[in-house]
Amino acid sequence: MNIFLTGANGYIGGAAAVALIAAGHRVRGLVRDKARADTVAAHGVEPVVGTLDDGALLQAEARAADAVVNAADSDHRGAAEALVAALTGSGKTLIHSSGSSIVADLAMGEPSERIFHEGDPIVPVADKAARVAIDRLVLAAPGIRTVVLCNTMIYGITNGPPAASVQIPELAGQAKASGVARHIGRGLNRWSNVHIADVAALYVLALAKAPSGAFMYVESGEASLGDIVRAIAARLGLAPAQSWPAEAAIAYFGRARAIYSLGSNSRVRGKMATALGWRPQYRSATKWIAEEMS
Numbered sequence: 001m002n003i004f005l006t007g008a009n010g011y012i013g014g015a016a017a018v019a020l021i022a023a024g025h026r027v028r029g030l031v032r033d034k035a036r037a038d039t040v041a042a043h044g045v046e047p048v049v050g051t052l053d054d055g056a057l058l059q060a061e062a063r064a065a066d067a068v069v070n071a072a073d074s075d076h077r078g079a080a081e082a083l084v085a086a087l088t089g090s091g092k093t094l095i096h097s098s099g100s101s102i103v104a105d106l107a108m109g110e111p112s113e114r115i116f117h118e119g120d121p122i123v124p125v126a127d128k129a130a131r132v133a134i135d136r137l138v139l140a141a142p143g144i145r146t147v148v149l150c151n152t153m154i155y156g157i158t159n160g161p162p163a164a165s166v167q168i169p170e171l172a173g174q175a176k177a178s179g180v181a182r183h184i185g186r187g188l189n190r191w192s193n194v195h196i197a198d199v200a201a202l203y204v205l206a207l208a209k210a211p212s213g214a215f216m217y218v219e220s221g222e223a224s225l226g227d228i229v230r231a232i233a234a235r236l237g238l239a240p241a242q243s244w245p246a247e248a249a250i251a252y253f254g255r256a257r258a259i260y261s262l263g264s265n266s267r268v269r270g271k272m273a274t275a276l277g278w279r280p281q282y283r284s285a286t287k288w289i290a291e292e293m294s
Contacts, residue, residue, distance in 0.1 A: 001207070004065035005029045006052065006079065007072030008045050009036040012097055012151065012199060014160025016071055017045050019200035020207070028061060030072065039161045052079035059086035067093035067207060074098050080134050089143035095206055096138040098150040100192060100217065102128050104264035108246045109185020109225070112265040118217055118272055127256065135215070145212040152192040152219045152268060154199055155285045157292070165196070167261050168285070170253065171225075172232050172293065181233035182244040184263040187226025191266045192219035195282035202278050209276045217270030220280035225262060231289040 003020055007013030008029025017027045021044045029045040030052075031037050037047035050057040052072055058079060062068045063086050070083055074097055087094055102124050103116045116122070124132045135148050154165045175181035199218055206216070229241045249258040282288060 001025045001066045002064070003027045003067050003069060003207075004048075004061040005069040005071060006058075008040045008047065009161045009163065010072060011154065011158055011163040011165050011196065013069070013071030014040065014043070014163055015158045015196050015200040016069060016203040018043050018160045019204050020069075021045070023204045028065065030061070043161055052076045055082040058082040062086035065092070067095070069095045069203060069207070071097045074134070075131050077130065077134050077137075080138055084138060084141045084144065087144045088141060091143060091145065093145040093147070093207060094138065094141065095147045095149060095203065096135070098131060098135050098148050100150050100152045100266045100268050101260045101264070102132050102135070102150065103268060104128065104260045104266045106259060107189045107265050108259065108263040109183065109187055109189050109243075111188040111190065112267065114265065115267045115269055116217070117269050118215060127260065139213055139215060147206050147210045147212070148215045149202065149206060150215065150217050150268070151199060152194050152217065152266065153285065154194055154196050155288055156196040156282065158196050159200070166257075167191070168228065168232070168289065168293070170257065171229055171262070172236070174252065175232050175236055175238060179238060181229045181236070181238050181241040182249070183226045183229040183241060184244055184246060184249045184258065186243065187229060187241070188224055189263060189265045190222055190224045192217070192222045192268045193285045194218050194220045194280065195288065198280040198282055202273055205273070205276050205278055210272075214272055216272045217268040218273065219268055219270055221283045221285060222267060223285050227286055228289065231286040232293070235289050235293050
């Protein structure tokens, strides 16, 4: 199958591209410049140089492909609209990548018992309403086999072009830079999580088997941010982790990153991926940190 994939040099897109190629597909991947084009080409991806703002390019590539995987930016509405417009009525597949911060709260290190299951209504905080709207735009697209994969906290080293996830690398980077591993507040907030290799495997499986209109939470474990930071401290040989006041964390990481990526709860459970035959090989982010994180 000929696949057009956005975000070919990114953490999710690069891993998905390599997995799709290994499964026998041909992948044309969107990258921003020649240097990134050379990087993805070394992994078997046919590079397409352009940006998510190049609507005409996105539409031309989508029309020429048998299926499209949008893995570049969950918040770029223009790109989603261009891909939907190109594919409407074609019967082709569009896999769109979302993220489970759509159910994030404003806990800043405090716990929550709320767990979201597939099909549960989502009433997002204001900052995440636009992302939810994009997910719904994709799922409602007429004449397209649409699938939304809602990824949780992803960890692990990718087999694709060099790239890193957000949460664990940023927490580890702060710890390395300061010599002190820190969680926000009490660190009792929890996130569902999943290894990048298992994420990539699900993109392949979803392309082959997911029903149209499927919205899937991509998760295979859960941990508190406090436990993650303590695992980071132990792995790096640092003193015990410390609490960070919300104001200090926001000043260091920025408002959106501190509040939603590191301070919130994002607890979800997915059954649809398992029903497709997905069998994650990794189940513990803290175990990966203890044994593999560099």
